[in-house]
Amino acid sequence: MSAPHLPKVAGIDPEVPVSTQTAAPLREIPAAPGAFIQDRLAGWVSDLTTLHELTERLAATATLDAALNELLHAGAALVGARRGLLVLERAGSTTPSTTLGLGLGPADLGHLETVERSATALGRILDGPPEAADARDGIATPDLLGDQDLDPRHREVATRLGYAASYALPLASEAAGRLGGAVWFYDEPGEPSEKQRHLVGLYARYATEHLARLTELERARADIATVADELLPSRLPRIPGVRLAARHRTGPQGGGDWYDALPLPDHALGLAVGSVGGSGPSAMAAMGRLRASLRAYAVMEGEDPVAVLSDLELLLRLTEPARTATALFAYCEPAARKVVLAGAGHTPPLILGDRRCEYVETTLSAPLGMLACWEAPSVEFSPAPGETVLLYTDGLLRRTGDAMDRAFARLHSAAASVPKADRHDPAAVTDHVLRAMLPDGLDRSDSTEDVVVLAAHFD
Known part of the structure; x- marks a missing residue:
């Protein structure tokens, strides 16, 4: 005769052996994650929210000028600067370059143009090979006036305009290539933190794709306007x-x-x-x-x-x-x-x-x-x-x-x-x-x- 089977109750298989070891009673509530981890998580959420808001504002721009202005302002906010300069020029393109300043008047831009291009971080980014490390990660100059090798004319212009540090970043992506570069100026010696560099780098890559689309769109509009004018x-x-x-x-x-x-x-x-x-x-x-x-x-x-x-x-x-x-x-x-x-x-x-x-x-x-x-x-x-x-x-x-x-x-x-x-x-x-x-x-x-x-x- 076969042994009798115990009835199944509520989905429990009675043939599965029950452990004779029981867990010790819970005498205290597990401690919550440390304050450090909570702060890190809160910081990440805040950074992602900020980055999302800035990219949404950039995506809402419909013209190249509006996008460039938005990029300059957003980049300044991300790296903690007050002034900036952006140059848009596609390598090998016959389109004239575009220069735009943030917190810089026409006279200030004129002074900056008198500095030899190779003597500035932005110039090295624009003229250097795209695969160079500086061209990918940006160039931070935390103490311009303390740099003994600084170009004399650059030192004179920096003193006149009142900036003591800078951070330059390429506007480049794998799909669009390099479209130009931007530099932000600090009133006091300093440089962006590693987290700030990471965020502004992500933002700049997205901005480059958006600028590439707007550039092609404006070029198409200009071609259409030229054809229309020729037909009239x-x-x-x-x-x-x-x-x-x-x-x-x-x-x-x-x-x-x-x-x-x-x-x-x-x-x-x-x-x-x-x-x-x-x-x-x-x-x-x-x-x-x-x-x-x-x-x-x-x-x-x-x-x-x-x-x-x-x-x-x-x-x-x-x-x-x-x-x-x-x-x-x-x-x-x-x-x-x-x-x-x-x-x-x-x-x-x-x-x-x-x-x-x-x-x-x-x-x-x-x-x-x-x-x-x-x-x-x-x-x-x-x-x-x-x-x-x-x-x-x-x-x-x-x-x-x-x-x-x-x-x-x-x-x-x-x-x-x-x-x-x-x-x-x-x-x-x-x-x-x-x-x-x-x-x-x-x-x-x-x-x-x-x-x-x-x-x-x-x-």
């Missing part, structure tokens, strides 16, 4: 009886807003503004094709703006059926002060003078490319001597952030508020309108809208 008139024509001024800003991705002014037979003048749907290189290329086509049609039949836009509609529908565009073309006879215009889905012009400030009533019509056959009546009006006709794209209205009806009212108010002394200067008129409409400036980098303003002042 290099200069405005001079026609007796009328003076012209234009302002244009291309969005960071490149857009399709454009303008044109071309002399026509019999001392006439053709004015045009328009916008191609979309953004990027494709929209810019379409804008260039559309503007070139309109110039050709304007030379052939510019006295009839409706025919010009009808031809443009047919061309767009046959060659780029998936694209839409708005356009406005005006045929001007300055000697007779006569303007005939037609618009295709475009914003109406604004006429400004001493006695009136009003929108020109144009016929409602669909944009180019949206109808099988486009045609709308033209509008004729006569600017009085001293009046200015303002043509613009809807990017000017959208940049305000207001609803369109409020943006139109804001534009009207901006034009009406032009001082009388400036109303005979088309450039002054456009600049005043832009300042009133866009207080943050025409070149605000966080806007994706193109802006075009074209002013024609009739003498």
Whole structure:
């Protein structure tokens, strides 16, 4: 017979032997970790929190200038310095170097530039091989004035500016390479601790990656702006009886807003503004094709703006059926002060003078490319001597952030508020309108809208 099995209770296997040894009763509570360990843990948490906050602030910067300023301030806070200097220069790049100071005025930067580059820690970092130990870990000079081998000119500048120590650090990473370097100045002899060096090194490597991205982005934006400028008139024509001024800003991705002014037979003048749907290189290329086509049609039949836009509609529908565009073309006879215009889905012009400030009533019509056959009546009006006709794209209205009806009212108010002394200067008129409409400036980098303003002042 087999031995009887004991019943299982609450998941306990009765066949497992029970130890006959019992643990001694707990007579005292284990001591908590020492204060030293607690302080170390608290310090690590504080350092990580600080580093996280600084990198978050850096990541929020959208322009290179803002990122460089943030880097200088954050680095100064990490190493315990008050002043600093940053130089951004990529090895082998044709882009000019960028120099930025913290707590240093233009005169101070000028004094620092008189010191031979090889005599400074920052210069050795910038000019030395990337694999050098100093180029990786930074160079601390805890007592500049006590250094017997210090360059005499460097000693003179340090005494004049009142700094006694420095810490230089490269801006480098494995992916981005070396972009430049930064140096922070101490008012008294001293140097950052090992922990400070470790934190600022981590921060600098992250900052380098961010700066590399912003550098490439700004280079792309500059290339886009250059292409956009090349697609627009290099200069405005001079026609007796009328003076012209234009302002244009291309969005960071490149857009399709454009303008044109071309002399026509019999001392006439053709004015045009328009916008191609979309953004990027494709929209810019379409804008260039559309503007070139309109110039050709304007030379052939510019006295009839409706025919010009009808031809443009047919061309767009046959060659780029998936694209839409708005356009406005005006045929001007300055000697007779006569303007005939037609618009295709475009914003109406604004006429400004001493006695009136009003929108020109144009016929409602669909944009180019949206109808099988486009045609709308033209509008004729006569600017009085001293009046200015303002043509613009809807990017000017959208940049305000207001609803369109409020943006139109804001534009009207901006034009009406032009001082009388400036109303005979088309450039002054456009600049005043832009300042009133866009207080943050025409070149605000966080806007994706193109802006075009074209002013024609009739003498």
